Amino acid sequence: xxxxxxxxxxxxxxxxxxxxxxxxxxxxxxxxxxxxxxxxxxxxxxxxxxxxxxxxxxxxxxxxxxxxxxxxxxxxxxxxxxxxxxxxxxxxxxxxxxxxxxxxxxxxxxxxxxxxxxxxxxxxxxxxxxxxxxxxxxxxxxxxxxxxxxxxxxxxxxxxxxxxxxxxxxxxxxxxxxxxxxxxxx
Numbered sequence: 001x002x003x004x005x006x007x008x009x010x011x012x013x014x015x016x017x018x019x020x021x022x023x024x025x026x027x028x029x030x031x032x033x034x035x036x037x038x039x040x041x042x043x044x045x046x047x048x049x050x051x052x053x054x055x056x057x058x059x060x061x062x063x064x065x066x067x068x069x070x071x072x073x074x075x076x077x078x079x080x081x082x083x084x085x086x087x088x089x090x091x092x093x094x095x096x097x098x099x100x101x102x103x104x105x106x107x108x109x110x111x112x113x114x115x116x117x118x119x120x121x122x123x124x125x126x127x128x129x130x131x132x133x134x135x136x137x138x139x140x141x142x143x144x145x146x147x148x149x150x151x152x153x154x155x156x157x158x159x160x161x162x163x164x165x166x167x168x169x170x171x172x173x174x175x176x177x178x179x180x181x182x183x184x185x186x
Contacts, residue, residue: 008067019061027053030077047088056080074157075139078147082124085146089120126179130172137172140165 007025010018030053059080060073067073123145131138136158143154155165 002069004070004073008069008073011061012066023057026073026077027057030056047085052081052084055084059084071157071159074147075143078143078149078157082142082146085120086124089118089124122180122183123176126176126183129179130175134171134175136160137168137175140168141172141176144169 004025007018007022011022031049056077060076063076065076067076127138127141127145130141139158140151140154143149143157144151147154149157151165151169152162154169155162158165160168
């Protein structure tokens with residue numbers, strides 16, 4: 001059993017000291033990813049990397065969930081960040097009309113934090129559809145888009161080779177492009 005898995009097991013058993021130990025183990029990595037991806041944040045953007053990491057952490061620890069190792073934990077962290085960003089975009093766009101949609105270029109989307117609310121919601125809706133049909137491809141896309149992981153890092157989290165990760169990512173991008181093009185009526 002790895003040290004990481006041992007700590008996760010202790011956290012799941014309600015050990016507060018283990019939760020602190022886990023936070024110190026993963027915080028720098030989560031913070032580094034958030035900081036790196038927010039370097040080019042949109043002017044006037046109010047969400048800070050620290051706030052995103054902390055809110056995701058609270059959601060992860062507040063859940064009654066078991067993690068099956070490092071990959072599962074970081075997958076759950078990416079999902080928590082995705083939900084935070086989607087909820088934020090929905091609140092921000094609550095007063096806007098539906099008809100003002102724009103074309104979205106997936107190659108230009110780096111991370112959800114830097115993306116406007118309309119685009120973020122459209123990507124999220126499309127990712128939910130992709131997850132129902134092709135869950136592994138959707139997981140790679142979520143890790144890349146919402147957690148800001150590189151293709152290699154996302155592959156490691158999911159426990160797949162770089163080649164397989166690239167294949168999933170290529171498929172996910174093409175699938176999402178077609179889905180969003182259809183949604184936008186282009």
